[in-house]
Amino acid sequence: MEELRKVHDFAKSVDVPIQFLSKKEAKRREPDVRAEAGVLESPSTGIVDSHGYMQFLHGEFEEFGGTTALASPVSRIQAPSNGRGDWKIWTAPPSSTDPTASSPSAAVPELEGEDTSITAETIINSAGLYACGISNMILPPKRHIKPYYAKGTYFSYSKSHPKPDTLVYPAPVPGHGGLGTHLTFDMTGRVRFGPDVEWVDSPDDLAPTANTERFKAAIEDIKSYLPGIDADAIALDYAGIRPKLGKLGAVASAQGFQDFYIEMEKGFAGFVNLLGVESPGLTASLAIAEEVHEMLYRR
Template sequence: MFARALSRTALPSQSRLFSTSRRREADFTHAVIGGGVVGLAIARQLQARDGVSTVLIEKHSSVGTETSSRNSEVIHAGLYYGPDSLKTKLCLRGKEMMYETCKKNDIPHMNCGKWIVAQDDGQMDAISKVHEFAQSIGVPTRFLSPEEAKRREPDVRCEAGVLESPSTGIVDSHGLMQWLEGEFEEKGGICAFQSPVTKVEPLDTGNGGWAITTTSGGKDSTVTAETLINSAGLFAIPLSNMILPKERHIEPHYAKGSYFSYSLSHPKPKTLVYPAPIPGHGGLGTHLTLDMSGRIRFGPDVEWVDDPTDLRVNSKNLDIAIDDIQSYLPGIKREAIELDYAGIRPKLGKLGAVTSGKGFQDFYIKKEEGFEGFVNLLGIESPGLTSSLAIAEFVEGLLYR
């Protein structure tokens, strides 16, 4: 009852579990900072272990209010990230876990597939390379004949060819996060909302552990934990810099992506449509995705910003985005495409490419050397949603296997 009551509030300044001074015995086995989909998945995974206690610390009043709820909600196949990358490894495992979990627990999702379309020889070469890579890692892809493409999606232009990814899908990210939160609390985990972290210090007991201070309403509260997991998303790098010495600090970068809606009922493809990837580009082009009700949305574009809280939808790229959309969906009505919402992705650098190759940036998920019991997750962008359950499994392995 106490844990349930606590789960919807900030960390109290005085309680049996929390104190404003360091203790010789930690209050919790694990403290997970960040209540996005990845933090939720990690907290649930760790709380399922015997004899542990886990607190999930989130600065907002509910889970998943930042990157986790402002994306394309795509279950990615794992086509772009390089054979030896964590992104590929965790995307492939996460995709499998995601479909299995959603099916078993009635979480809304749809295995709708994806088309990657080419309009000329250069783009055809690009999707051929995607196909070759997919085959090398065991991800199913196939080229469609012009006749089959025309029959299935008559409104989609694919002058040079189309590559189908049948294992791509979509998931209701909010439904997934509600399920993760419920599972975590059902296993005895505690959610501490409205608890922005303002200080993190190692305990001076000689046995490891961490003191995490939050500030809410002008009052400081401190909780102690044996292990600390930084899954703070957009604010993970600033949090990491709060803990690690200056020579190990990283500069945070933020890429805003604006999304666009479509107000007419035609054309209305039944599958996701992506343009051919452009090597070295900061995104995968203005692609067409669907939500669980079948509503079309386009995006995201890429705009580098300094403020990770600025979620205003930017219209400056709208005309370019519509030109991109009309290249593969020529029947679209320009005037029916409108600004919808924006999301921000945490980046490890501005030169990072989405696809493998020069400038590619992998997930950073490590036990930090010299900082016992500290697992750091940085640059967790796409395919973070798809990979979330596998990331949780991976973090548990870092700590316990």
């Protein structure tokens, strides 16, 4: 309950609609959900069609004259001399460079084929899992940032009961790198659980982790708030990776929380860095875009 109160107070401070429900009301709405200490309701929380959303934004981008260059790994970036002029960005054929190069040193790879370059007045580094590597190509070594990769495995559920009508999140665990193995839905209404948190070394380690102990731990997490679940109907589904800047908490109200890093880098005019943008970066993307626009053109 102490952690729920922290979430409540923080949400109120940033004008997010949130309220506590009585045990009686919570039981009436979701009789299958176990909630001993209390229930905090966030009525504006939901799910979005992520692929449809991205396709729409991409279409808008191209309609306004934008060009998308896929399979063009960035191999080198040259800042404007004396802070004036254009940035220069080199790209290489996919086979000529390692797109996962995101170490603090971000060494420039040896190129096998001919590289190409473009110039730009501004650079917005929104490279997700590879953003630290891009940042480290530009900033001096003392400002390099080490990336951390929090892999999360999701689990499917093949039965129709129990099936709450709303998303269910366990109370936050201080310092935990995720939001707990929560219950959510896909766009078809299918129940899924997850993600858990597993720290991995590579941003390409995307196979669901078939580890017996981790699977048992996830089952126990789920049973803590949905005791009537049939464990035999839970199975591995898919996995994703959250780009993080440390092994820190994922809830803003908790100590040790690492927020998104959104900065116009000092000494590098026209360079905006977006690092550690994990979930809910997708649903916050328009708000982030407004902030970046403000940094570049209105301050």
